[in-house]
Amino acid sequence: MKIKDKVALITGGARGIGKEIALFFAREGADIVIWDVNLEQAQVACDEISTLGRKTLADEIDVSNYAAVEAGINKILDKFTRIDILVSNAGITKDNLLLRMSQQEWDAVLNVNLKGTFNCMKAVARPMLKQKSGKIVNIASIIGIIGNPGQANYSASKAGIIALTKTAAKELASRNINVNAIAPGFIQTDMTAKLPLEVKEKMLEAIPLAKLGNPSDVANASLFLASSESDYITGQTIVVDGGMVMA
Ligand code: NAP
16 A cells, blocks of 8 residues: 555545545545535545545535635644645636636636645645655646636646745755645546537547546546655656647
């Protein structure tokens, strides 16, 4: 088992990519905390994980609210005494063309995706610094690297996460804390299910491996970055996209 008896917090883990990461981590021996705005779904995910014999905690936390995040971290420490892994995965889209994008659409996406990641990293850094160990995995997107029409807010938030990852990696490296990001391409989840068919077909044409990704593809990369196999890697962004974006 790659992360046996580690305590892992996964934000937005009630469904989609986050839930898959939680299941992968539990199968590899970790105890799992799921934060989500949808507590009912988060509890369903935790109930499923409990059948794998791991301890779980589901909590209703909006990652854009720092006070809630800090209280949530204290709750985890009360129950598990430590936090070894953070996967900052909670994210939303509110697409619109730049000229039509409202202040609310901009603020909502930046608040959840970028500020939410900042909030979780800041709050989790305290116990990790004390432990002198930790693994932080931030879920960005290839859209944060290449941009995308209609996603000014989303692309800026994800580019911000990539930069934030590098800065935190430099700040926390001396305490044995690795901070990396994953930039998924087009992964089949509820988030992408709502895209129009023509957009999906166009994206498929641009994928060299000629298929969409699955949440398990992102979960595999997350597990690598959360395990000791990646101990000498920090500040990096691993692109999981079937070859769409090549540096
Ligand atoms: P998803 O199916 O929409 O799941 C996201 C989860 O996050 C949902 O359970 C959602 O709750 C929760 N959430 C939303 N706002 C939150 C908040 N403020 N605090 C806590 N939880 C919150 O999304 P996904 O496709 O699995 O995506 C997961 C991550 O991967 C996101 O960061 C996304 O940007 C990134 N990503 C996805 C793709 C893709 O192709 N799917 C590609 C690149 C990057 P609700 O049930 O209330 O919505």
